[in-house]
Structures are given as C-alpha cells and as structure tokens.
Amino acid sequence: MTAGRVATTLRRWIDSGAAAKDDAGTGIDWPRVVPFLLVHAGCVGVLWTGTSVVAVSAAVALFWLRMFAITAFYHRYFSHRAFRTSRAAQFFFALLGASAVQRGPLWWAAHHRQHHAQADRPGDLHSPTLSGFFRSHVGWFLSRENFATREKLVPDLARYPELRWLDRWDAAVPAALTLALVATGAVLERKAPGLGTGPWQMLVWGFCISTVVLWHATFTINSLAHRFGSRRYATRDDSRNNSWLALLTLGEGWHNNHHRYPAAARQGFYWWEIDISYLALRALAALGIVWDLQPVPLAIRESHRAAQRDGRCGSR
Ligand SMILES: [Zn+2]
C-alpha cells in the first residue's frame, strides 16, 4: 500500500465525506473497516481489565440509551418522519444517534429508505432472502458501494447544514464518548478506588462491549426480522413480527407491522406488543419535546382481518 493510499484510508476513518473514485462494487473495503474490527477485538481486553459494577452499569446504560436514539430518532424520525420535534432536539438526538457508531443520520436514513423502497426485491441492500445472512447482517454496510450517503433520498434532511456537518464528521461523536469514558475511569480510579474500575476497564465495557452488542442487536432487524417470526400482514417483503427482537431493540422487532405502515410512530400495533421506544416517545411528547406522533389508522391495523375474510392468508 502506497503512502498516498494509507493517508486516504486514515482520512476516511474520520471524514465520511472523503469519498474516492473506487467507491464502487460489492466487495468489502477492508482498510476502511479496520475501526469496526478493532472495536470487536477490543472486547477481548476484558480478560485483562476485569469487571466492576460501575463499568458494567455504564455499558448497559449506554446500550439502552443509544438503542433508543437509533430506533426512535435515526429510524422513526429521520428515516420515516413519524413525529415532529424542534431543530435543537433534532440535532441533540442526531448526536446521540451518532454515538451508536452507525454513521451519520443522513447516511442511515437514506440507506433505510432504499430498503423500504425495494424490500426483499432486487435493489434491497440487505435482504437475507436474496443475499444471505452475512450480507444482510453486516456485509452490506462494509462494502465499497454503500459508504457514500445517498443524498438524493434525503433532501428533507440535507437542507439542515448542522445535520450535513454531523453526517460528514460522525466519527467525532464516538471519539468524544471514548475520551469521556477513559477520563471518567481515570478519575474514579484515583478518587474512588473502592469501585474497582479504571480507564481501560471503562473503555472496554463502556465502549467496546456496549457498542458491539448494540451493533449486532440493531443488525438483527435487517437479518433475522426478515426471516424468523410471524407475518400478520401480507406485505410484499418477508418482514416478520418477532417479540424477542422487539424486546432486544426497544420495539423494532414488530417489523412486519412496520413494513405494513412505516409512517407510524409505533411499531407494536396492539397494547400487548411491547414497544418501549413508543412509550418513551409518548413520555417525551408529554414533556413537549416531540409532538404529532403519527398513529396507525384503524383500517390499516385491521386490514389483515379483511384479508383473512377474503381468503388471503397473511403468512407465506
Ligand atoms: Zn425491513
């Protein structure tokens, strides 16, 4: 690898806008995904750092907080405009979403809109039916052709310069989170040694382990929620409702419901379909932070009953 190529690779780790002419093809861009691999490798560090209540608590809290930012904001707000909020809150939750290390809000929303437009048909970027588990779970976003933000699909978001800025420099957010965790660990080691933590342990648990679990939990919606579960609605894709995935992802496992009506703020369509993100959004609405949560029209929600009466089965 020439010095020029090394410099380009390093620049692309921190500057998502640093596209190159060879950003094409379905092959995995190995130099570019080294940070993704390193975070996985970092989890092994737990063998040396050990465990403490405070470090595990940080990992768990950061998992749920960032999962909420992804499900409620990257997905339901930025991708589907399922509710409204202020420009300041929009940016705040975009920052929180970026801390989940799933690239910027425009990148995420654009690729997700592409998924809905072509779900499980040619053109879908992560269909397990068409391209298998590995590609639908991780392979698609590691490949060269999917690094650039498809700005044509998100003109409504691209008109905000602060969101475009964050979309380009999204790596700064997890970098800041990493520094904050290391600094917290260092302070606790000196001021409260009885807690048994330190900078490396906070890094391994708070960032590496929390992020890796968060990643793969999120990715299951693309891979497993199009394969395993039940189909209430006869959508044109293979989406499934899966209660286990719904618990793991704060409500996203009601994926067949979601493909039936993506515009809704809720994905659990009935009271027994637990959708923690929706409950949290209702709490934010009560505080006036978000509003206009889009409901599921009754005719849509009950459409499977009409289909059953007409002899069309919801499963396939
Ligand atoms: Zn889907």
Ligand SMILES: [Zn+2]
């Ligand atoms: Zn969606």
